Amino acid sequence: xxxxxxxxxxxxxxxxxxxxxxxxxxxxxxxxxxxxxxxxxxxxxxxxxxxxxxxxxxxxxxxxxxxxxxxxxxxxxxxxxxxxxxxxxxxxxxxxxxxxxxxxxxxxxxxxxxxxxxxxxxxxxxxxxxxxxxxxxxxxxxxxxxxxxxxxxxxxxxxxxxxxxxxxxxxxxxxxxxxxxxxxxxxxxxxxxxxxxxxxxxxxxxxxxxxxxxxxxxxxxxxxxxxxxxxxxxxxxxxxxxxxxxxxxxxxxxxxxxxxxxxxxxxxxxxxxxxxxxxxxxxxxxxxxxxxxxxxxxxxxxxxxxxxxxxxxxxxxxxxxxxxxxxxxxxxxxxxxxxxxxxxxxxxxxxxxxxxxxxxxxxxxxxxxxxxxxxxxxxxxxxxxxxxxxxxxxxxxxxxxxxxxxxxxxxxxxxxxxxxxxxxxxxxxxxxxxxxxxxxxxxxxxxxxxxxxxxxxxxxxxxxxxxxxxxxxxxxxxxxxxxxxxx
Amino acid sequence: xxxxxxxxxxxxxxxxxxxxxxxxxxxxxxxxxxxxxxxxxxxxxxxxxxxxxxxxxxxxxxxxxxxxxxxxxxxxxxxxxxxxxxxxxxxxxxxxxxxxxxxxxxxxxxxxxxxxxxxxxxxxxxxxxxxxxxxxxxxxxxxxxxxxxxxxxxxxxxxxxxxxxxxxxxxxxxxxxxxxxxxxxxxxxxxxxxxxxxxxxxxxxxxxxxxxxxxxxxxxxxxxxxxxxxxxxxxxxxxxxxxxxxxxxxxxxxxxxxxxxxxxxxxxxxxxxxxxxxxxxxxxxxxxxxxxxxxxxxxxxxxxxxxxxxxxxxxxxxxxxxxxxxxxxxxxxxxxxxxxxxxxxxxxxxxxxxxxxxxxxxxxxxxxxxxxxxxxxxxxxxxxxxxxxxxxxxxxxxxxxxxxxxxxxxxxxxxxxxxxxxxxxxxxxxxxxxxxxxxxxxx
Numbered sequence: 001x002x003x004x005x006x007x008x009x010x011x012x013x014x015x016x017x018x019x020x021x022x023x024x025x026x027x028x029x030x031x032x033x034x035x036x037x038x039x040x041x042x043x044x045x046x047x048x049x050x051x052x053x054x055x056x057x058x059x060x061x062x063x064x065x066x067x068x069x070x071x072x073x074x075x076x077x078x079x080x081x082x083x084x085x086x087x088x089x090x091x092x093x094x095x096x097x098x099x100x101x102x103x104x105x106x107x108x109x110x111x112x113x114x115x116x117x118x119x120x121x122x123x124x125x126x127x128x129x130x131x132x133x134x135x136x137x138x139x140x141x142x143x144x145x146x147x148x149x150x151x152x153x154x155x156x157x158x159x160x161x162x163x164x165x166x167x168x169x170x171x172x173x174x175x176x177x178x179x180x181x182x183x184x185x186x187x188x189x190x191x192x193x194x195x196x197x198x199x200x201x202x203x204x205x206x207x208x209x210x211x212x213x214x215x216x217x218x219x220x221x222x223x224x225x226x227x228x229x230x231x232x233x234x235x236x237x238x239x240x241x242x243x244x245x246x247x248x249x250x251x252x253x254x255x256x257x258x259x260x261x262x263x264x265x266x267x268x269x270x271x272x273x274x275x276x277x278x279x280x281x282x283x284x285x286x287x288x289x290x291x292x293x294x295x296x297x298x299x300x301x302x303x304x305x306x307x308x309x310x311x312x313x314x315x316x317x318x319x320x321x322x323x324x325x326x327x328x329x330x331x332x333x334x335x336x337x338x339x340x341x342x343x344x345x346x347x348x349x350x351x352x353x354x355x356x357x358x359x360x361x362x363x364x365x366x367x368x369x370x371x372x373x374x375x376x377x378x379x380x381x382x383x384x385x386x387x388x389x390x391x392x393x394x395x396x397x398x399x400x401x402x403x404x405x406x407x408x409x410x411x412x413x414x415x416x417x418x419x420x421x422x423x424x425x426x427x428x429x430x431x432x433x434x435x436x437x438x439x440x441x442x443x444x445x446x447x448x449x450x451x452x453x454x455x456x457x458x459x460x461x462x463x464x465x466x467x468x469x470x471x472x473x474x475x476x477x478x479x480x481x482x483x484x485x486x487x
Numbered sequence: 488x489x490x491x492x493x494x495x496x497x498x499x500x501x502x503x504x505x506x507x508x509x510x511x512x513x514x515x516x517x518x519x520x521x522x523x524x525x526x527x528x529x530x531x532x533x534x535x536x537x538x539x540x541x542x543x544x545x546x547x548x549x550x551x552x553x554x555x556x557x558x559x560x561x562x563x564x565x566x567x568x569x570x571x572x573x574x575x576x577x578x579x580x581x582x583x584x585x586x587x588x589x590x591x592x593x594x595x596x597x598x599x600x601x602x603x604x605x606x607x608x609x610x611x612x613x614x615x616x617x618x619x620x621x622x623x624x625x626x627x628x629x630x631x632x633x634x635x636x637x638x639x640x641x642x643x644x645x646x647x648x649x650x651x652x653x654x655x656x657x658x659x660x661x662x663x664x665x666x667x668x669x670x671x672x673x674x675x676x677x678x679x680x681x682x683x684x685x686x687x688x689x690x691x692x693x694x695x696x697x698x699x700x701x702x703x704x705x706x707x708x709x710x711x712x713x714x715x716x717x718x719x720x721x722x723x724x725x726x727x728x729x730x731x732x733x734x735x736x737x738x739x740x741x742x743x744x745x746x747x748x749x750x751x752x753x754x755x756x757x758x759x760x761x762x763x764x765x766x767x768x769x770x771x772x773x774x775x776x777x778x779x780x781x782x783x784x785x786x787x788x789x790x791x792x793x794x795x796x797x798x799x800x801x802x803x804x805x806x807x808x809x810x811x812x813x814x815x816x817x818x819x820x821x822x823x824x825x826x827x828x829x830x831x832x833x834x835x836x837x838x839x840x841x842x843x844x845x846x847x848x849x850x851x852x853x854x855x856x857x858x859x860x861x862x863x864x865x866x867x868x869x870x871x872x873x874x875x876x877x878x879x880x881x882x883x884x885x886x887x888x889x890x891x892x893x894x895x896x897x898x899x900x901x902x903x904x905x906x907x908x909x910x911x912x913x914x915x916x917x918x919x920x921x922x923x924x925x926x927x928x929x930x
Contacts, residue, residue: 017850019735020862024846027869031839034873034882035832038792041880042828045793054778055790056809057800132490 058122065124067091068143070103070113072150073180073367078103079114079190087139093190095152098159100187101211102150102179102365108197111209116312117146117366120378125371142372149178149367157476158183161469166457167436168212170348171473174448176382177352177361180477184212214314217341218455221427222261222278222409222462223438224336226350226397227319229275231298232286233393240396243271243286251281256328258284258335261426261461275400276408278424280335287334288327295321302350302388309362309385310345317342337428348453350388351422351440354401355448358394360385402445409463410441413471419445420474424462434458439466443474450477489547496540497801501829503540507533507589508833511840514582515847520918527581531569534589538562541596541826544802557599560610565592568617572911576624578918579911580848586841587892587907591900593834594893597822600802601814605895612897613904620908627912633684634856640685641705647674647681648712673898675713675721679867680905682709682725683732687859690736699733699742717763720874720888726750728867732859771884784810788817788879791824792831799827814895816887820879834893835876842869848914851921857913864906 066089070079078099082090091106093099104112106121114121124131124141134141151171158169162185171181186208188196200208210216233240247266251258258280260266266279274282300306304319319340321333332338345363353360362383369378389397401421404410413420422441429436437459442448452473459465510530514523542558545551565588572584591613599606627633651674689702706729713722730746757764766781774782774789787810794800807813807821814821823831845865852858868891875890877883889896891903 014738016735016738016858019738020846020850023731023735023866024843027842027873028839030873031835031869034877034880035835037882038828038832038880041789042793042796045789052786052790054786055794056806057790057794060804060806128491128494131494135490 058118061122063140065122065141065143067106068121068124068145068372070117070121071145071147072152072155073148073178074152076152078148078150079106081143091190096189096191097187098152098155098183099150100190101184101213102155102182103148103190105190105193108193112211112312113146113148113365117369120144120146120366120369125375125377127371127373127375130373144369144371144377146369147367148365149173149180150182150365151180151480153480154181154473154476155183157181157472159185159187161454161472162456165459166206166212167455167459168216168344169455169469169473170213170344170453171477172348172352172363172451174352174355174442174451175361177363178367178382179363179365180450181473182211182213182365184210184216211313212344212455214310214312214343214345216455217315217317217343218436218438219338219427219429220336220340220342220347221425221435221438222280222336223347223423223425223427223440224319224340224342225275225278225283225334226354226401226423226440227298227302227304228283228287228290228334228336229271229400230302230389230393230397231290231295232271233396234298235291235294240271243274245269245274245279245282245285247274247279247281249281251284251331253284253288253327253331256326256331258331272400272403273407275423276403276406278404278409283335284331287330290321290334292321292323292325292330303346304342308346308349309360311364311366314345315343317346336425344453344455347438347440348451351442351453352451353388354394354397355421355442355451356394357391358387358389360388398445398448401441405441405445409461410439410467412463412467413441413474416471416474418443418474418478420470421445421448422467422470424467426461426463429458435460437462437465439470441470443478449481450474493544493547493801493804496544497798497827500537500540500544501798501827501833503533503537504826504830504833507537508836508840511582511586511837514840515843520578520581523581527585530585530589534585534592535562535565537589538565538592538596541593541802545596545600548801548803553603554599557603557606557610561592561595564610564614564617572621575621576911576915578915579624580844580914582844583841583907583910583914586837587904589837590834590892593822594818594890594895594900597818597825597893598814598895600825601808601818601821602895605814609895609897609900613900616901616904619901620904623905623908624912624915627909628916634688634691637685637688640681640688641709644678644681644685644709645705645712647678648709648716651675652712652716673896675716675718676898676902677905678709679721679725679728679902680909682706683728683860683863683867686729686732686736686863687856690733691854691856691859694733694737694739699737702733703729714757717761719757719764720871720886723874723886724867724871724888726753727870728863731866732863735862736855736859767884767886771881774881784812784817785879785881785885787811788820789881791817791820792828792880795824795827795831797827797829799823799825799830801825812887815889816875816885816894817879818890818894819876822893835872838869838872838891845910848910848917852913852917853920857916861910861913864910868903868906 067081069077072078077094079093082092102112104114106114110118121143124143126141131141154171158181162169162183166185169183172179186206188208246268249260249263249265260280266277269279269282299319304317308314329338333340349360362385364380366380368376370376398421401423404423405413405420409424410422420441420443422439425438426435427438437456439462440453442451452470454466454469456465507530510526514526517523542554545554568588573579595606595609598609710722710725734743770777770781770785774785778786791807791810802825805824807824810817810820842865845861849858849862871888871891874886875888878885889899892900
């Protein structure tokens with residue numbers, strides 16, 4: 001720099017320090033934001049990414065580790081990889097068909113816990129000295145073991161009770177959301193999945209691979225009266241107990257007509273009795289009185305037409321209430337017929353929320369993960385999804401569900417050592433009036449611990465076919481609990 | 488037995504990188520370069536240790552001696568650069584030099600893991616770049632007519648970019664490079680420097696409305712050529728550099744506002760007019776839906792980052808080559824995959840410390856011409872990092888630009904090194920001026 005230019009450069013100019021500082025701060029903030037995004041992304045998405053079939057890293061992990069073992073909550077092996085002398089791997093499911101859907105399989109694609117916990121099963125956190133020893137011996141490392149919440153005894157009873165019927169049973173712990181049993185019929189033997197695969201894909205008319213408990217969409221039938229009742233409570237919080245209706249076995253509005261189940265005539269019923277007796281006429285009457293926009297809001301509160309907080313595959317339930325619905329459709333919808341469809345797991349979640357003062361716990365099946373020597377690597381705590389309804393509303397619904405057992409359609413659960421509560425359903429699915437038998441309920445009613453949801457396809461009425469199954473499951477749960485307490 | 492080494496080195500590398508990064512910011516506690524000396528020495532040791540562990544990993548896992556030979560070559564280069572540059576130029580900024588070497592070291596190590604032949608090519612280019620760069624501070628001390636060449640710069644810039652547009656090979660749908668003597672050049676990289684000299688020369692002593700309009704037209708022509716060449720990444724960087732330099736030169740927030748409005752408008756027009764822009768926005772919004780084609784690169788990049796997790800899968804233990812063009816546009820994702828996301832975050836922080844140092848230097852420079860050059864380099868540097876890292880992790884749409892000093896790409900690494908040595912040249916002048924001022928004050 002010389003002469004004239006130099007003097008020009010030194011000509012006093014206002015400093016632009018602030019402008020430079022401003023851009024500096026801007027970029028520092030921008031990068032903090034970006035790095036925060038990156039950290040959040042890594043912290044939350046790791047296993048979902050590994051599980052994607054476009055991710056070639058699964059093969060890398062599988063070439064280094066063999067799949068870990070899946071255990072029941074009492075430590076029984078539900079799935080394990082057996083190595084022969086040549087280190088050939090075979091995936092073995094000791095219980096065969098019993099856990100077919102919920103534990104799933106891992107060879108023809110993946111399903112169940114095998115899919116959901118795949119990331120943990122193919123990652124190995126075995127101690128470093130084991131890794132070294134394995135490497136020297138030229139063998140693979142054992143993947144981490146996955147411990148589930150599943151109870152072999154309850155699962156066996158659920159499976160026996162479904163027996164030859166198609167259908168599904170779910171047993172969950174109300175306060176934690178732990179899934180204790182989940183059965184879906186028809187099942188298959190995961191040990192033979194490779195041999196039966198082609199047959200299942202090509203000649204399957206009964207959707208064997210479908211986990212009916214989470215993916216089966218059914219008309220809810222009278223179990224939907226829980227929802228209609230909740231909406232009526234919300235609209236008539238002070239006056240619902242004064243409700244009364246004269247049932248003559250049917251309800252007529254214009255040309256539309258709703259009959260009670262098998263033409264029963266319930267006489268004069270109040271709100272609780274309408275629910276306990278599952279009076280279709282009364283509920284059609286209630287349904288016609290409801291504000292449809294508010295009803296639609298309640299439906300989304302209860303997660304109809306919404307995503308469910310589940311980490312495994314499920315189908316989305318659907319229920320539409322709007323001003324566009326015809327009188328006939330509205331009446332049908334109010335009693336759970338019509339176009340409404342629900343999955344058993346969703347009904348189970350609604351029931352759990354009622355049992356748990358309106359609070360829904362996220363259902364889960366993977367309890368914790370540990371490496372092959374038993375060191376914990378990941379633990380899943382019970383987590384709250386949120387409130388589906390107020391605790392007052394839940395309390396009233398609970399009382400009504402007790403009435404179902406005491407004086408309504410669920411009397412086969414009466415007079416036991418514990419008080420059960422629930423709602424039956426007989427969902428008609430064809431024009432011949434054949435029906436699926438539903439029951440969803442919990443026990444003990446005073447301090448609910450366990451919740452069961454049952455659907456038996458084409459069996460008949462819920463009160464006759466589903467309620468006795470609930471009784472056996474409740475009995476088994478409390479017997480097992482007593483045994484554990486004694487120890 | 489090598490598992491012990493590779494498993495432990497994974498953590499060792501992360502920890503040493505984290506300490507190095509910490510010192511990158513700790514230096515700012517001390518005003519005087521002399522008091523920062525010990526920090527720089529610690530950084531040098533850490534840098535060489537990171538190199539040692541990385542190449543040791545590469546060798547132990549591959550059992551291929553080529554990595555050991557390459558390691559020796561890289562160390563010779565790094566040590567030579569770290570010792571020679573301060574020997575020749577007493578007053579350089581050591582943080583920028585250290586960080587440059589750190590980033591070059593990591594980059595060349597990672598490229599050698601992805602493609603050994605490319606790493607050798609990269610090494611030669613780095614060597615040549617350093618040799619030329621060493622002359623830059625000297626030339627900048629001798630030549631004083633840079634600020635008089637105002638209108639020559641845009642002519643050269645337009646000519647260079649225009650030639651590429653006309654006579655060029657089509658690479659990946661964009662006309663951005665040409666080959667000479669078997670070496671592929673990407674002129675838009677070099678034009679960046681000329682572009683900044685143009686802006687500084689045009690605006691250092693005159694920020695009248697008329698002057699800014701003329702500057703905008705000449706800058707606009709260059710940016711338009713880049714757009715026509717489908718080199719959108721460079722176009723965005725040029726545009727952003729232009730807006731920011733005008734803002735800082737004029738100290739007028741209205742120009743900043745005009746830049747933001749104009750930029751948004753241009754982005755919208757690009758979105759509606761160009762198919763490939765739309766594709767990229769779509770792939771950004773929902774890559775999983777287009778996982779087979781438009782979203783393939785970004786989803787593979789996300790897989791890499793995700794499976795690397797905090798400490799990485801270890802060098803040669805991941806599968807970063809599943810990402811198309813990984814060594815140029817997605818090197819950050821491959822680093823996250825194998826060396827870990829903590830390492831990746833540290834790497835970005837090292838770049839940020841360079842940026843802060845450059846900005847601090849800019850504030851101290853009284854000569855507006857040189858100040859604007861330093862400022863412009865800093866802005867372009869940091870913005871390019873934002874584009875490539877943000878694109879690779881789905882923070883923003885992909886633009887396909889390189890990560891300076893780290894990505895494979897001769898023109899990119901050479902240009903960035905020139906830029907850093909231009910800053911060093913200006914820094915040396917600044918130290919001289921400040922030294923003189925002190926002496927005057929003392930007397």
